[in-house]
Amino acid sequence: MVHITEDIVRRRAEHNDCEIFSLEEVSLHQQDIERIEHIDRWCRELRILYLQNNLIPRIENLGRLKKLEYLNLALNNIEVIENLEGCESLQKLDLTVNFVGCLSSVESLKHNIHLRELFLVGNPCTEFEGYRQYVVASLPQLKWLDGTEINRSERIRAFQGLEEVKRRVWEQEKDYLRKRAKEKEDTQRKELGGEKEIKERKPGFDGRWYTDINNTIPELEENKENQKSEENTKPAMTNPDLDEEQREREFWNTPCPFTPESRLEAHRHLEEKRKAKDKDKEKKPKAPRTLITADGRVMNVNEPKLDFSLTEDEENNTIVLDLAVYRHMDTSLIDVDVQPTYARLNVKGKIFQIVLPAEVKPDSSTAQRSQTTGHLVLTMPRVEGEIKVTKTVSRPPRACQNRPSSLPEDNKRKDNVPERLEVDPSKHTVIDLANIVPRQSSKEGPLEDPRIAPPTITCHSIFSEGFVDDPDVPPLI
Incomplete structure (x- = not known):
């Protein structure tokens, strides 16, 4: 009440x-x-x-x-x-x-x-x-x-x-009024009958009081034999939940007059069911949600059911998380925890957790709240950014390029798909053939390879005295 x-x-x-x-x-x-x-x-x-x-x-x-x-x-x-x-x-x-x-x-x-x-x-x-x-x-x-x-x-x-x-x-x-008086009598009789039935069930399983042990024992044996014979003839035990559903269906489908007593009875019935449901919830506490499994795998969780977007900012080398937090919610009700591989937020006691696509720096991460939309924006810089080529270094050709490969790894590489190199046409320049082999001065003679020893000059030279080899002059033949 x-x-x-x-x-x-x-x-x-x-x-x-x-x-x-x-x-x-x-x-x-x-x-x-x-x-x-x-x-x-x-x-x-x-x-x-x-x-x-x-x-x-x-x-x-x-x-x-x-x-x-x-x-x-x-x-x-x-x-x-x-x-x-x-x-x-x-x-x-x-x-x-x-x-x-x-x-x-x-x-x-x-x-x-x-x-x-x-x-x-x-x-x-x-x-x-x-x-x-x-x-x-x-x-x-x-x-x-x-x-x-x-x-x-x-x-x-x-x-x-x-x-x-x-x-x-x-x-x-x-x-x-006479009809109402009869309805009240029927209700009282029904209530008394229900109480009497409950009392009759209390003494024992068959509704009897057992005061004399000598008279009780044979009756108990007889009742046990009767129960065994009934169990053999009865079908298998039904589901107690189905019995409960049948009783519930019978309670609501049984016709009854619309009276204050019937309305009060329906209210009491709903109240008992609500209390029983609350009691079951207390007995069976809700299992905590798994955030990280036993093998260390981080789970994605969205208990507050908020909209979000996770993007990568290539220019600033950061990962940005935009969480649509409630606009008029106080910021003190939000707790942010950024880890190298995931981000976890506590929004009014509900967990939001997301796995990041790359490792980030928690110490350098920032959290900002929009004053217009209420969204929470997490900016998390990545630990290692994307490698960008800023200078092209030319390598000399390998001397053994025309040498047949005898290693098994080289043979296997030939059998596989050839490796394709990415070439940027905009950065392509003409190779300077004149500067492939270094030299000290343009007036010292022909180009020489430092790896090859210079020939020894003998007295029988093919050039006359005072001959100057100009590289800009084409040969006569």
Whole structure:
């Protein structure tokens, strides 16, 4: 059973700085409240009160709210309209989908002279013959009933034959009350039967009390033999989960009258299932997510389910991670950890982890937050950048180029696909054949290879005295 506490009211009064003594509007809907209490003493200035979709069976403890103008009690278990005489300023009352079957109780609203709107849609009393005529005649201050305006001609017709309408309404009301009394008896009998069945199961597996040991032993042996014979004839044990599903399906598919008791029973059933589910969650704690496996492999994890992009900046030799963090989230709720091979972020307790395509420098990495989009940008420089050729070094031709290869590795290389060298046409230049072999001066004679020893000069020279070999002059032959 949920009670109206001061903490609940204060949490609903955030718009009033959590002050309840001067509160003019409060919403306590869908709280499973089963009784109205304390509000008339704590919130004397209240003008609007929302109590719809609860389990309230009775209107009470509202007489001190002199300034109350709107009261919403839709979707509750109210059967009688009462205890609203003290609400002098009440203008609108909503009792949609309740169990008001005592239609004569609407006459208690005569004292609420400012009442203008009344909603009784979905109540048993709306099915009575002469329902609308009776309410219009009983409450002359009403302007709207069930969302339909009451015009002057309808009010005049409501007073015609009013005594006959009242007599028929009272008879239908008595029949309904007798029906409700029978429904309550059936509900009590069902509850007592269920309790009795539970008690009968407690003494033993066959529902008997065993006080005399001498008489008990043969009966136990007989019961065991009967159980063995039943086990041999019965099929294999069914899945207990299927039995639970069958019981659940039977509970919801079994027809029952729409009464406050059945609505309360359905609520209790859902509450028990919710508690059982919470208990199972406590028994079976959620296994922690694996971030790094036992063999050292880093896993990609995105628990907050954020959009991201991982790019490589070739010019700056960095890896950039753009994570779409929530725009209005405080930066203090983000924790960043950059490792050489992966990056891990903790966003409001949820882990985001991604493996990097190359090794980075954690000490040189930076994290920045966008003030417009809220995105978090990680800039991580790589440890070893891409090798770029800045200067071409020419190598002399190998002397053994025309030598047949005798090594097995050379033969194998010939059999394979030839190695292809990448040549940049833009950097191609004409080879200077004149400077292949170095020389000291252009006037010293022909080009000489330093690897070959110069020939010895003899006295029988083919050149005459004073001969100068000019390399720019072409030969005669």
